[in-house]
Amino acid sequence: MSVRGIRGAVTVEANEASLISEATLTMVREIMSSNDIDPADICSVLITVTQDLDDSFPAQAVRQLPGWELVPLMCALEVPVKGSLERCVRLMVLVNTEKSQKEIHHVYLGGAQALRPDLAKSKV
Incomplete structure (x- = not known):
C-alpha cells in the first residue's frame, strides 16, 4: 500500500456559505466515488480557498x-497570484x-477544469 495524493478543485458561484459547502461536498463526493475511497484510508486533506x-x-x-469525523482536515488560503482563477x-x-x-482520478469541476484540462473530467 502507498500514500497517494489526489487533487481536486471546484469553482463557487458566489461567496455564500451554502454555495461553498455545496461545491466542496460535490467535489469530495466525486473524488471518493471515482477513486473508490473509504474515509478510514485517508491520511489527511489540505483544503485551500481563494x-x-x-x-x-x-x-x-x-x-x-x-466517516469523516476523524479525518484530519486543514484549511488555508491559496497563493494570491494576479489573474488566477477566482472563487x-x-x-x-x-x-x-x-x-x-x-x-488515480483527479477531479476538476466547473471553472476549475481550466486549471488542469489534461486531468479534468467532462463534468460541470
Missing part, C-alpha cells in the same frame, strides 16, 4: 460526511491505496 471565499470554512461541510476551492487528499499514480 481570498474571495471567506464566508465559511469548507472543512466544516466535509466533517459532516459519514476556487482546491483539495489535496492524501490516501492509503493500492492504486498506482496512473490509476
Whole structure:
C-alpha cells in the first residue's frame, strides 16, 4: 500500500456559505466515488480557498460526511497570484491505496477544469 495524493478543485458561484459547502461536498463526493475511497484510508486533506471565499470554512461541510469525523482536515488560503482563477476551492487528499499514480482520478469541476484540462473530467 502507498500514500497517494489526489487533487481536486471546484469553482463557487458566489461567496455564500451554502454555495461553498455545496461545491466542496460535490467535489469530495466525486473524488471518493471515482477513486473508490473509504474515509478510514485517508491520511489527511489540505483544503485551500481563494481570498474571495471567506464566508465559511469548507472543512466544516466535509466533517459532516459519514466517516469523516476523524479525518484530519486543514484549511488555508491559496497563493494570491494576479489573474488566477477566482472563487476556487482546491483539495489535496492524501490516501492509503493500492492504486498506482496512473490509476488515480483527479477531479476538476466547473471553472476549475481550466486549471488542469489534461486531468479534468467532462463534468460541470
